[in-house]
Amino acid sequence: MLKLDEIQKRLLREVADLHQVPEGAYNIRSNGQSAGRQSTANIEITSKTDVSGLEVRIKPFTKNESVHIPVVMTESGMKEVVYNDFYVGEGADVVIVAGCGIDNCGNQDSQHDGIHRFFVGKNAKLKYVEKHYGSGEGSGKRILNPGTEVYQEKGSTVEMEMVQIKGVDDTKRTTTARLAAGAKLLVRERLMTHGEQNAVSTYVVTLDGPDASADVVSRSVARDKSFQKFDAKIVGNAPCHGHTECDSIIMDEGRILAVPGLEANHVDAALVHEAAIGKIAGEQIVKLMTLGLTEQEAEEQIINGFLQ
Amino acid sequence: MLNVTNLSFSVTVDGKRRDIIRQVDLTVPDGKLVVITGPNGSGKSTLAKLIAGIETPTAGRVIFNGEDVTALPIHERARRGIAFAFQQPVRFKGIRVLDLIRIATGKSLSAADACEYLSAVGLCAREYIDREVNASLSGGELKRIEIATVLARGAGLSIFDEPEAGIDLWSFQNLIAVFQKMRANIQNSSILVISHQERILNIADEIVVLKDGAIDRQGPRQAILPTLTGTMDLGCHKQMNAQGGCAGC
Numbered sequence: 001m002l003k004l005d006e007i008q009k010r011l012l013r014e015v016a017d018l019h020q021v022p023e024g025a026y027n028i029r030s031n032g033q034s035a036g037r038q039s040t041a042n043i044e045i046t047s048k049t050d051v052s053g054l055e056v057r058i059k060p061f062t063k064n065e066s067v068h069i070p071v072v073m074t075e076s077g078m079k080e081v082v083y084n085d086f087y088v089g090e091g092a093d094v095v096i097v098a099g100c101g102i103d104n105c106g107n108q109d110s111q112h113d114g115i116h117r118f119f120v121g122k123n124a125k126l127k128y129v130e131k132h133y134g135s136g137e138g139s140g141k142r143i144l145n146p147g148t149e150v151y152q153e154k155g156s157t158v159e160m161e162m163v164q165i166k167g168v169d170d171t172k173r174t175t176t177a178r179l180a181a182g183a184k185l186l187v188r189e190r191l192m193t194h195g196e197q198n199a200v201s202t203y204v205v206t207l208d209g210p211d212a213s214a215d216v217v218s219r220s221v222a223r224d225k226s227f228q229k230f231d232a233k234i235v236g237n238a239p240c241h242g243h244t245e246c247d248s249i250i251m252d253e254g255r256i257l258a259v260p261g262l263e264a265n266h267v268d269a270a271l272v273h274e275a276a277i278g279k280i281a282g283e284q285i286v287k288l289m290t291l292g293l294t295e296q297e298a299e300e301q302i303i304n305g306f307l308q
Numbered sequence: 309m310l311n312v313t314n315l316s317f318s319v320t321v322d323g324k325r326r327d328i329i330r331q332v333d334l335t336v337p338d339g340k341l342v343v344i345t346g347p348n349g350s351g352k353s354t355l356a357k358l359i360a361g362i363e364t365p366t367a368g369r370v371i372f373n374g375e376d377v378t379a380l381p382i383h384e385r386a387r388r389g390i391a392f393a394f395q396q397p398v399r400f401k402g403i404r405v406l407d408l409i410r411i412a413t414g415k416s417l418s419a420a421d422a423c424e425y426l427s428a429v430g431l432c433a434r435e436y437i438d439r440e441v442n443a444s445l446s447g448g449e450l451k452r453i454e455i456a457t458v459l460a461r462g463a464g465l466s467i468f469d470e471p472e473a474g475i476d477l478w479s480f481q482n483l484i485a486v487f488q489k490m491r492a493n494i495q496n497s498s499i500l501v502i503s504h505q506e507r508i509l510n511i512a513d514e515i516v517v518l519k520d521g522a523i524d525r526q527g528p529r530q531a532i533l534p535t536l537t538g539t540m541d542l543g544c545h546k547q548m549n550a551q552g553g554c555a556g557c
Contacts, residue, residue: 289382305402
């Protein structure tokens with residue numbers, strides 16, 4: 001158990017900040033196999049029997065516990081679809097850290113499609129962190145297509161942090177959420193594409209109950225000849241608050257398409273969208289140069305800050 | 309010590325050449341606070357930018373501590389000890405006050421050490437150190453952070469381009485105290501301030517009056533300041549007192 005080579009360990013560090021075996025519940029998937037798993041008294045991880053994937057059940061009122069479920073792939077040409085379901089019990093307060101790192105040194109495409117469903121109980125609080133990372137010099141593409149479905153019961157809070165900064169050639173990210181009364185969803189997406197990469201991120205958030213609220217914010221940087229599409233829609237079916245924002249820096253020959261969408265089906269649905277795309281302001285670079293940074297260092301500093 | 313000789317800068321607008329700075333000779337000795345003043349459009353800010361390398365002169369030389377830095381880019385001049393505080397500070401999404409101060413010092417300063425620079429400009433350091441330098445900060449707050457980043461540079465020559473612009477009266481009074489403190493602590497360095505403010509002119513060692521891009525007169529404060537009374541500064545001062553801000557400048 002847990003025999004990982006150096007590349008796999010590096011991927012784990014990138015996607016889950018893991019330097020060793022995590023505390024609490026975890027499942028580490030390496031090249032399609034479980035490389036280690038641990039359940040705890042309150043969090044049970046089991047394998048699905050019909051398809052590849054996990055069921056993670058968190059008991060009601062579990063507090064301050066975490067679940068790590070990183071995936072690493074180092075075999076070129078590997079393709080997998082994984083279905084993970086998470087049941088967060090009433091009143092629980094937990095952190096789930098997922099993430100996928102692909103190192104592809106070969107000439108065949110490597111692909112991981114993770115379909116995650118979250119069933120978040122009444123008044124529960126969930127923080128979900130998902131990082132994607134690709135490396136390897138091979139001509140084979142590194143492809144990640146995460147699908148995320150979130151079902152929030154009354155009064156629950158979900159905070160999602162989605163990060164994809166480097167090395168993923170092609171990604172189609174689809175996130176849907178349905179919120180009952182008083183539920184709250186916060187999404188913070190950070191994305192950087194370079195080379196000839198292609199990234200499409202689609203959100204459909206439906207606010208079904210009174211006082212439900214959603215705040216979906218994406219910050220992204222498109223460099224070289226990469227392309228990004230950010231398509232975020234919020235549907236208000238009750239007195240609710242929804243806000244979506246796409247803030248992007250475009251560089252080189254990058255292209256960005258932002259499609260903010262709002263649908264109000266109730267007179268007291270308050271929905272707002274914002275979208276801004278622009279290059280780095282010259283005055284920002286000049287300011288940092290007066291502090292002693294080269295033009296290139298200034299640019300890196302601005303991007304790092306923007307994606308922080 | 310800064311020496312500017314025969315510095316000129318012109319631009320071409322609609323096919324016509326326009327001289328912004330004309331053959332300026334200027335010396336800022338170590339241990340001195342020099343204020344450049346003059347009417348709007350006289351070229352004060354452009355002169356400051358030429359010294360910092362933000363604009364490139366058409367002719368002339370900029371000598372800093374004996375080295376000709378005329379051809380050096382902004383960051384090379386910065387590394388040699390020229391610091392610049394912008395009239396309108398720049399905002400950054402995601403970059404924190406602490407990050408800017410760290411970049412300014414070139415060290416991975418602790419938050420506690422970085423706080424000293426904020427306290428020096430009258431900001432409650434704990435409230436500001438982790439804040440982003442973004443649109444959530446007011447003009448006065450940004451201005452003080454801008455000055456803190458220049459203090460953090462510990463530079464041989466600190467240039468302030470209209471430090472009073474865009475700040476309220478209360479902040480302005482603190483600003484004067486900051487300059488007085490800086491003035492008391494410059495032995496091997498110097499300060500160059502672009503300003504029309506009488507109270508800043510009052511703490512200058514030397515005053516340079518710029519008019520139409522050329523030096524009209526320069527000398528010790530005692531000699532120059534009386535010649536300015538009743539001209540642009542007083543008007544500006546009245547406006548400031550009446551409105552609590554220096555909007556007209």
